[in-house]
Amino acid sequence: MSRLHVTVVSSLLSISVLVQIRQPSVAAPQPQAASVRQQDVSTVDSIIQALYQAISGPAGQKRDWDRFRSLFAPGARLIPALSRPGEQSVIRMLDVEEYIRRTDAIFEKEDFWESEKERRTDTSGNLVHAFSMYESRHAQSGQPFQTGVNSIQLYSDGARWWIVTVMWNSTR
Numbered sequence: 001m002s003r004l005h006v007t008v009v010s011s012l013l014s015i016s017v018l019v020q021i022r023q024p025s026v027a028a029p030q031p032q033a034a035s036v037r038q039q040d041v042s043t044v045d046s047i048i049q050a051l052y053q054a055i056s057g058p059a060g061q062k063r064d065w066d067r068f069r070s071l072f073a074p075g076a077r078l079i080p081a082l083s084r085p086g087e088q089s090v091i092r093m094l095d096v097e098e099y100i101r102r103t104d105a106i107f108e109k110e111d112f113w114e115s116e117k118e119r120r121t122d123t124s125g126n127l128v129h130a131f132s133m134y135e136s137r138h139a140q141s142g143q144p145f146q147t148g149v150n151s152i153q154l155y156s157d158g159a160r161w162w163i164v165t166v167m168w169n170s171t172r
Helices: 003-021 044-055 065-070 096-109
Strands: 072-082 113-124 127-137 144-156 161-171
Touching: 044 065, 044 113, 044 127, 044 144, 044 161, 065 072, 065 096, 072 096
Parallel strands: 072 161
Antiparallel strands: 113 127, 127 144, 144 161
16 A cells, blocks of 8 residues: 555544534434424423323322323433431433333223422523422322422423423422
């Protein structure tokens, strides 16, 4: 191989690496249009309400997991902060599919209704952080068996809102 050929190949490889490094950020891919309800993702209020609606329902009723998935940005995380008396507190990092796998069997056996009771929101540009205080019930109009807070981070790409992270802690 001639010195010129080696130099050309080396230069092309260097340019290729630089182009890949300098690629602009890519917008979050849209979920399948059929699974996105535009009214669910048009405002912060609507996406948080859709989040609670998607996980709530009577025992045995299949949750609308496509609707649930459509609320989250690719790579989103759901993070329960678990604290039990006498034990060290821990967090569990779940992606959307792991959350669905862990809760689907529970929702098959148990009524579960969760609703927002209060919210505090901070906004900066296209980012929102919402502290959403909630109550969980085994009957839609029953007494709460737990309360807690969801710390929800949201992002707007200009066309819709996305949930990036939900971290929560509950008390029984």
